[in-house]
Amino acid sequence: MTGAVLSLENVTYRYPDVERAALSDVSLEIAPGEFCLLAGLSGSGKSTLLRAACGLVPHFHGGRFAGRVQLAGLDTREHGPARLGAFAGALFQDPETQLVTGSVRAELSLALESRGESAAGVARGVEEVALALGIDALLDRAPHELSGGEKQRVALGAALAGRPQIVLLDEPTSQLDPVAGDELIGLLRRLNQEWETTVVLAEHRLERCLTGADRVVALQHGRVACDGDPAAFMQWASERAPALQTPGAKLFALCDLHPAPVGVKQARAVLRSLALLGEDDPREPGRAEPARAGAATRRRGARRARKLSALAMRGVWHELRNGPAILRGATLVVAPGESVALMGRNGAGKSTLLRHAAGLLEPTRGRIEASGRVALLLQNPGDYFIHERVDEELSADALEAAGLTAMAARHPRDLSGGERQRLALAIVTDAHDAAQTRRGHARARDDDARRERHDGDVQAPPAVLALDEPTRGMDRQGKAELAGELRRRAGEGQAVIVATHDPEFAAACADRAVLLADGRVIADGPTRELLAGGWYFATETARILGGAGGALLPEEGAELLRRRAPVEVAL
Amino acid sequence: MIGTLLFYRRIASPLHATRASIGAAWALSLTAAALILYHPLCLLALLVAVLGAGWGAGVGPRLARSLRTATIVALPIVLVNVLVSRQGLTVFARLGDLGPFGQGDVTVEAAAYGGVIALKVTLLILITGLAGLAVDPDEMLRMFRRLSFRSALTATLATRMLPVLAADSQRLAEAQRTRPSGVPAGARGRVALLSAVVGGSLDRAMDVAATLEVRGFATARSAAGARGRPRRALSRHDIAFAASAVAILALAIAGRMAGVASFAAYPRIEMPTDAGTFALALALIAATALPFCDRRGIDP
Numbered sequence: 001m002t003g004a005v006l007s008l009e010n011v012t013y014r015y016p017d018v019e020r021a022a023l024s025d026v027s028l029e030i031a032p033g034e035f036c037l038l039a040g041l042s043g044s045g046k047s048t049l050l051r052a053a054c055g056l057v058p059h060f061h062g063g064r065f066a067g068r069v070q071l072a073g074l075d076t077r078e079h080g081p082a083r084l085g086a087f088a089g090a091l092f093q094d095p096e097t098q099l100v101t102g103s104v105r106a107e108l109s110l111a112l113e114s115r116g117e118s119a120a121g122v123a124r125g126v127e128e129v130a131l132a133l134g135i136d137a138l139l140d141r142a143p144h145e146l147s148g149g150e151k152q153r154v155a156l157g158a159a160l161a162g163r164p165q166i167v168l169l170d171e172p173t174s175q176l177d178p179v180a181g182d183e184l185i186g187l188l189r190r191l192n193q194e195w196e197t198t199v200v201l202a203e204h205r206l207e208r209c210l211t212g213a214d215r216v217v218a219l220q221h222g223r224v225a226c227d228g229d230p231a232a233f234m235q236w237a238s239e240r241a242p243a244l245q246t247p248g249a250k251l252f253a254l255c256d257l258h259p260a261p262v263g264v265k266q267a268r269a270v271l272r273s274l275a276l277l278g279e280d281d282p283r284e285p286g287r288a289e290p291a292r293a294g295a296a297t298r299r300r301g302a303r304r305a306r307k308l309s310a311l312a313m314r315g316v317w318h319e320l321r322n323g324p325a326i327l328r329g330a331t332l333v334v335a336p337g338e339s340v341a342l343m344g345r346n347g348a349g350k351s352t353l354l355r356h357a358a359g360l361l362e363p364t365r366g367r368i369e370a371s372g373r374v375a376l377l378l379q380n381p382g383d384y385f386i387h388e389r390v391d392e393e394l395s396a397d398a399l400e401a402a403g404l405t406a407m408a409a410r411h412p413r414d415l416s417g418g419e420r421q422r423l424a425l426a427i428v429t430d431a432h433d434a435a436q437t438r439r440g441h442a443r444a445r446d447d448d449a450r451r452e453r454h455d456g457d458v459q460a461p462p463a464v465l466a467l468d469e470p471t472r473g474m475d476r477q478g479k480a481e482l483a484g485e486l487r488r489r490a491g492e493g494q495a496v497i498v499a500t501h502d503p504e505f506a507a508a509c510a511d512r513a514v515l516l517a518d519g520r521v522i523a524d525g526p527t528r529e530l531l532a533g534g535w536y537f538a539t540e541t542a543r544i545l546g547g548a549g550g551a552l553l554p555e556e557g558a559e560l561l562r563r564r565a566p567v568e569v570a571l
Numbered sequence: 572m573i574g575t576l577l578f579y580r581r582i583a584s585p586l587h588a589t590r591a592s593i594g595a596a597w598a599l600s601l602t603a604a605a606l607i608l609y610h611p612l613c614l615l616a617l618l619v620a621v622l623g624a625g626w627g628a629g630v631g632p633r634l635a636r637s638l639r640t641a642t643i644v645a646l647p648i649v650l651v652n653v654l655v656s657r658q659g660l661t662v663f664a665r666l667g668d669l670g671p672f673g674q675g676d677v678t679v680e681a682a683a684y685g686g687v688i689a690l691k692v693t694l695l696i697l698i699t700g701l702a703g704l705a706v707d708p709d710e711m712l713r714m715f716r717r718l719s720f721r722s723a724l725t726a727t728l729a730t731r732m733l734p735v736l737a738a739d740s741q742r743l744a745e746a747q748r749t750r751p752s753g754v755p756a757g758a759r760g761r762v763a764l765l766s767a768v769v770g771g772s773l774d775r776a777m778d779v780a781a782t783l784e785v786r787g788f789a790t791a792r793s794a795a796g797a798r799g800r801p802r803r804a805l806s807r808h809d810i811a812f813a814a815s816a817v818a819i820l821a822l823a824i825a826g827r828m829a830g831v832a833s834f835a836a837y838p839r840i841e842m843p844t845d846a847g848t849f850a851l852a853l854a855l856i857a858a859t860a861l862p863f864c865d866r867r868g869i870d871p
Contacts, residue, residue: 054785081784090785097778101787102579106709140581144738158786361744376749378759382774383746386767413770563677 004029004070005087005166005198006053011067013048013057023050023221026067027127028198032165035192037209037242038202039226039233040219042417046202049219050168053200055081072165075405076235084114089159089167093174095151099143099303100429104135104154107143108161117160118428129161133187136420148346149180156184160191165193166198175209177345178536183207186381204475205502207246207540210234210509211263218244220402234260243477247504247554254558267544276561278548310336310495311357311464312375316366318352318519325353328519331367332497336371339486339496341506341527343537344516350499351379353516355467357497372463379469381424385412390423392432402426419513420477421470425485429462465489466497471505483508515536585645586628586701588869589808591710593816597862598702600816604823604855605694610836610842611683613826617716620859621697627863630704644696645689652685653677658837681756684836739771749802752836760801774814811862818858826851 006029013023023045030036038046051057055076058065069076072087080549092098101107108126117125130136135153143151151277152172159167169188173181189212191197200517203209210216216233218226218241226236237244237307238253246254248267249260257274261267271277311334318327327349334340355361356368378384387393391408402422407415412423465486471479479502486509490496500506506513506527513530515523515537523530528550532542541557551557572821586594592822605617625634654669659678666675715722805813826832831847 056781060784081781082787085785085787088785090782092782093779094778097775098782100779100782102709103707106713111786142578142580144578145580253808355745358749360748373751375751378742378746378749380742380746382771384750385748386763413774428751430751441871488738564698 003032005032005034005072006030006200007068007070008049009068009070011052011065012176013052013071014064014068016047016062018063021222023052026219026222026224028217028224028227030149030166030198032198033192033196035189035199035212035214036201037206037213037216037230038200039206039216039237040202041243041477042204042473044219046219047170048222050090050134050170050200050202052076053166055079055084055089056090058094081116085111085164086162087165089156089162089164089170091152091156091159091167091172093171095148095155098155099151099445100157102142103139104130104141104143104146104157105139107154107158108139108518111158111162121129125163127537129157132191133157134337141560147180149176149183152180153177153187156187159213160197163195164197165279166200169199169201171204171473172515173203173205175469177348178503181205181208181346181501182536185212186520188212204473205504206244207263210246211265221379230262231259234262243475244481246477248544250554251512251541251544251557251561254554255561261544264540264543271377271544271561274565276564277546278564296450308335309333309369310338310371312367312369313353313357314367316353316356316363316368317358318361319364326519327356327363330516330519330521330522332357332514332521334495336463336495337493338512339490339510340498341513342497342499342516343501343503343506343508343513348516348517350516351468352519354468354497355426357464357466370464374464375428375462376429377425377465377467377470379472382413384424385420387412389536390415393423394427397428398430417473418481421474421478421482425470429465461489461492461494462496464495466499468499469501470498471502472499479505480508503534503537503542504553506529507539526550579704579706579790581707581714582629583869584628584630585865585869586624586705586812587707587806588806589812589862590803590806591707592811594706594811595711595810597816597819598698598706600820601698602695604819605691605698607823607827608832609687610826610832610848610851611687611834612842612844612852613688613832613850613855614687614694616855617694617696617859618690619725620702620856621694623856623860624863625697625701625704627860628701628705630701631702634697634700641693641696645693648689648692649682649685651687653681656681658683658801660838673741676815680836680838680840683840687834687836713740736772736775737825739775740768743771748792807865807867808862811865814856815862822851822854822858 008026008028011023011026012021014021020496026045026049038049040046048057051061052069053071053076055071057063059076059080060114065077074084074087076084101108102109105126108129109122111240112122112125113541127136130139131155133153135150135157138146138150138154143154148545152175156167156172167188171185178185185208186200188199192199192212199210201213206216210230213230216226216228216230217224217234218236220241225241226233228236229269234246234249238249242250242253245260248264252258252260252267252270257270261270268277307345311332311333313330315329316327317325319325330349330353332340334355342353352361352374356363357370358374360376385393388411389408390404390410390412391399393412399408402425404419404423404426407419412420415423467486470482474482483505484500486496497511498506498509510527513523513525513527514521515530530546530552531538531552534544538547541554542552545551545557547558549556549560551560586597589597601617605614605807608614608617622631624637625631654675654677656678657673657676659680661679663679664677665675669675694777709831729740743764829847831845831851833841833843835841
């Protein structure tokens with residue numbers, strides 16, 4: 001291919017002090033105007049590839065680099081990230097670390113000013129990018145006042161302000177709610193189509209962006225394992241990498257339908273052609289029946305919860321002094337063994353509700369009762385690690401139970417994302433540690449109040465396990481493992497509450513979903529009712545099947561399709 | 572925690588609507604007045620004016636927190652001056668022989684002079700706080716980029732990182748509270764926690780450094796963004812605060828030179844309280860407060 005905006009030739013790279021190569025003999029060419037999706041499990045090399053493309057590898061990270069990367073005709077061995085930045089905009093996972101000045105306007109100006117643009121050029125560039133991304137109303141706001149979605153949009157604006165030829169994005173939606181995530185992806189499509197900006201996007205939730213992509217490059221162990229259009233990638237994933245399959249593709253694979261669909265529209269077209277959508281079948285349950293069934297289940301659940309609750313939060317308000325109310329009379333009652341997915345947009349009050357449940361915050365109004373200890377796993381597992389070795393973080397029993405004995409001597413920050421999450425979960429649920437605490441630190445005043453409210457046998461496992469966005473940046477395999485773990489804990493009688501933006505994960509781990517908006521519970525019901533009928537808060541399987549039968553997961557969808565299949569279409 | 576720190580936030584107020592250079596000059600003129608004047612009545616008038624300006628700029632509650640901090644600094648000043656100064660003539664308490672400090676005679680004059688200095692320090696803290704809350708640091712630093720782009724950007728980055736690191740520390744402390752063992756106790760626990768905070772800050776710094784790299788920080792040019800900057804027309808608030816700054820400075824100098832704000836603590840307190848002094852005090856309040864009366868076009 002000639003005139004590639006980005007080309008990698010036999011690139012092999014090792015980070016400093018790491019034996020395994022993060023990239024192995026990678027060759028790739030991206031043409032101008034291409035929308036290229038990078039797929040792969042965690043640790044497959046997606047982020048490293050993006051960092052090599054913008055010159056951070058090796059200039060910033062060091063390590064051993066072989067091969068050649070050219071961006072806009074510039075060899076990255078000869079030109080550093082600052083020079084390459086004139087041609088490539090980069091957007092990483094955490095928007096917080098990408099906003100470096102005191103106002104949005106200053107943020108958008110920074111790259112242009114750094115390159116010595118004239119004042120008029122800076123002003124015009126800022127104005128144009130602000131209008132293009134719909135952030136013109138935010139120009140005079142401080143970054144710390146913005147929501148997660150707004151921050152990521154501003155960071156994208158800062159990356160685009162210099163009109164780069166290519167944008168490199170590393171899981172930019174991982175911290176966004178479904179609405180903000182879809183908006184960002186839509187924005188990228190628009191930039192790609194209207195400005196012919198080349199987009200290279202690394203993403204775990206492929207179903208979000210496959211339909212807009214021209215090409216998918218899948219990485220495995222630092223090597224290019226598949227490079228083709230979305231349809232070819234789906235075919236390859238079905239045969240060689242089931243962990244990368246989208247839920248729609250998995251649904252088709254379970255029904256032995258080919259080819260795997262690239263998006264909801266294509267999947268529905270295929271099912272319609274096979275008369276499997278059930279749109280004209282009067283016997284088809286559709287949405288009404290699950291709603292009725294859901295109401296009955298809800299009534300039963302409410303009766304059960306009233307009789308026996310692991311956690312009861314009633315009319316909880318959290319009002320900031322000289323500020324807004326974050327929670328406005330939220331009520332949530334969870335029974336032992338029940339698993340609840342807490343969903344809603346960024347800023348809806350999910351994290352605050354969980355902090356109240358765990359006693360980290362005191363409600364300004366309302367009542368909270370728990371039958372025992374409430375273990376809370378906060379968003380960033382790294383915040384729990386304060387020691388140099390994994391085995392100093394928790395007891396040997398808990399280490400073994402978490403399957404981390406082999407990592408006992410390692411530094412917690414050297415663990416993979418999934419391992420860090422497991423370690424943090426083990427820390428907050430470590431009963432042995434709790435017993436030690438009771439004896440050793442009984443004087444801690446802050447915790448006394450919490451323990452008094454959640455009085456119970458500390459040596460027993462926690463009565464309630466609450467998790468705040470535990471799947472951020474996690475691949476599908478990691479999510480499946482975590483969902484299994486949460487199901488197991490619920491099976492043992494723990495009440496599990498998970499705040500999540502991921503409908504697929506919510507469907508996999510929870511029986512009940514609670515939707516929060518503006519600090520209030522606006523919907524509360526069985527997961528299969530709540531996640532079957534929505535647009536944003538719905539799984540891909542549910543969107544393909546139109547919410548029929550309350551099927552949320554591919555397995556449930558496949559079962560439904562088998563029941564529907566006419567004799568001549570044996571599934 | 573973040574809310575207790577003094578960070579600029581653009582809100583609807585005449586001072587926020589004023590360009591940073593004039594806002595800073597206005598704050599400097601208040602500072603100069605606080606340094607030039609010694610008469611307690613004039614200093615009290617300035618105190619009232621600055622607190623009023625804080626309310627007018629919509630940062631009153633946050634400025635009030637600065638006042639608490641200033642009081643903590645100011646009280647020891649009075650106390651030390653009372654104990655150390657030997658210059659006054661009006662003794663109101665005898666503490667006896669204080670060894671190397673001589674006779675511990677506490678005088679009214681020493682207390683008054685200590686009070687004046689404490690008032691000046693309080694004013695300086697409040698004026699700095701007000702400027703920090705209401706004058707855009709990015710715009711200020713942009714002015715200094717002509718001299719050194721990187722230094723200005725580093726300073727901006729430091730101001731931006733403060734709330735980020737404060738939020739990080741708060742998050743980390745929260746995570747420790749959710750451990751069954753609670754916040755680690757004892758010196759070892761505290762050291763572990765501190766090293767985690769530092770480690771987290773370094774990780775954060777690495778991420779920010781990577782962002783700066785790809786934004787072209789390494790190629791930053793000293794005159795960037797300053798060339799050909801179009802002249803901005805002066806807004807009504809720019810004019811009002813510039814006039815206010817000139818008036819405050821002129822009043823302070825004139826008051827000092829005319830002797831209407833003269834004050835001498837030693838050997839006896841000499842403090843005229845005639846019509847001229849009262850007029851000066853009222854004029855200082857008026858000059859400071861008037862720009863806040865016009866609230867047209869102040870929306871961010």
